[in-house]
Amino acid sequence: MDDGGSRLIFGCMGLGGGWGSGPLEAAHVKAAHDAVEAALDAGIRDFDHADIYAHGKAEEAFGRVLAERPGLRERIRLQTKCGIRLPSPERAGQYDSSREWILAQTEESLRRLGTGHVETLLIHRPDPLAHPGEIAEAFLELRDAGKVGRLGVSNMSAEQMRWLQSALPEQLAANQLEMSLHRTGWLESGVLVNHPEAAEVGFPHGTVEYCQTAGVELQAWGALAQGRYSGAAGTAETGPDAAAAALVGELAERKGCAPEAVVLGWLLRHPAGIRPVVGTSNPARIRASGDAERIAAGMDRHEWYSLWVAARGRALP
Numbered sequence: 425m426d427d428g429g430s431r432l433i434f435g436c437m438g439l440g441g442g443w444g445s446g447p448l449e450a451a452h453v454k455a456a457h458d459a460v461e462a463a464l465d466a467g468i469r470d471f472d473h474a475d476i477y478a479h480g481k482a483e484e485a486f487g488r489v490l491a492e493r494p495g496l497r498e499r500i501r502l503q504t505k506c507g508i509r510l511p512s513p514e515r516a517g518q519y520d521s522s523r524e525w526i527l528a529q530t531e532e533s534l535r536r537l538g539t540g541h542v543e544t545l546l547i548h549r550p551d552p553l554a555h556p557g558e559i560a561e562a563f564l565e566l567r568d569a570g571k572v573g574r575l576g577v578s579n580m581s582a583e584q585m586r587w588l589q590s591a592l593p594e595q596l597a598a599n600q601l602e603m604s605l606h607r608t609g610w611l612e613s614g615v616l617v618n619h620p621e622a623a624e625v626g627f628p629h630g631t632v633e634y635c636q637t638a639g640v641e642l643q644a645w646g647a648l649a650q651g652r653y654s655g656a657a658g659t660a661e662t663g664p665d666a667a668a669a670a671l672v673g674e675l676a677e678r679k680g681c682a683p684e685a686v687v688l689g690w691l692l693r694h695p696a697g698i699r700p701v702v703g704t705s706n707p708a709r710i711r712a713s714g715d716a717e718r719i720a721a722g723m724d725r726h727e728w729y730s731l732w733v734a735a736r737g738r739a740l741p
């Protein structure tokens with residue numbers, strides 16, 4: 425990174441008190457301060473938001489942190505997303521990548537964050553009613569006004585990216601997908617080509633390769649696999665999850681780090697340059713994640729494959 429920042433991105437979905445409908449409280453702002461402090465200590469300079477996180481309270485809490493820490497905004501990069509309309513009593517949940525919705529939601533995000541611009545805007549999910557030209561128009565309007573630096577997507581296949589790219593004068597910047605030691609469709613789709621088990625893989629084959637070829641940054645959400653390999657309560661005591669958790673623990677002990685660093689290091693070790701989005705709000709777990717790049721640099725092929733095979737629960741084809 426240009427300022428020495430980590431490849432890790434801090435995921436802000438857990439800030440603002442979560443999805444409950446109550447107002448933002450002082451304790452939520454304090455927790456956001458603590459999480460941001462821990463992320464900075466871990467070398468993280470990129471922060472991932474969405475308009476919907478905690479119904480806007482995640483961005484609001486972060487905005488309070490920015491307002492209360494002069495100089496912080498200049499040290500970090502912000503990313504937000506729009507395109508999901510959460511269900512309400514009157515209306516079922518929908519996706520909306522119309523020009524009007526993108527413009528209105530981005531303005532709302534900027535207001536909540538208390539900033540004039542975000543470095544990156546992602547279209548959160550594919551909207552079947554969207555027109556690529558409309559998305560491009562909204563982005564260019566925001567970019568020309570200095571409100572958004574670059575446009576990316578989330579949860580889109582290579583084909584959907586090509587479709588959107590056809591209307592854009594510049595390269596899509598990023599695709600944020602669920603990728604982890606638990607959600608391994610992004611790997612399975614590659615090694616199961618010409619194999620009957622390929623039909624069971626939900627991940628669109630070729631998306632990782634497309635991003636690599638086109639220079640699109642790959643961001644991994646769910647990168648910690650919700651803690652299933654690093655001690656989260658409720659993790660299975662037998663089976664692939666337990667075996668992978670045991671191996672993660674063994675490697676963490678041998679390498680002198682926390683299990684989070686092994687789980688994230690495994691993603692970083694892949695040559696696609698994946699940037700894990702770390703979703704824990706627990707300051708100790710955030711700081712522990714900061715070791716992931718060191719662990720990735722020292723992870724050999726045997727260790728990397730052993731983790732994958734343990735988590736998938738059966739030998740490779």
Ligand SMILES: NC(=O)c1ccc[n+]([C@@H]2O[C@H](COP(=O)([O-])OP(=O)(O)OC[C@H]3O[C@@H](n4cnc5c(N)ncnc54)[C@H](OP(=O)(O)O)[C@@H]3O)[C@@H](O)[C@H]2O)c1
Pocket residue numbers: 434435436437438472473548578579600601644645646647648649650651652654655656657701702703704705706709
């Ligand atoms: N683009 C998308 O569609 C999309 C979807 C979902 C998320 N995201 C982004 O990606 C980020 C990460 O995603 P994520 O939150 O789903 O996945 P994650 O980072 O894999 O998991 C984070 C969750 O797991 C819990 N956890 C982790 N380690 C734990 C442990 N050892 N013990 C107990 N709990 C543990 C955390 O709780 P604690 O906070 O208590 O540690 C938190 O609730 C989000 O913040 C958001 O920015 C994007």
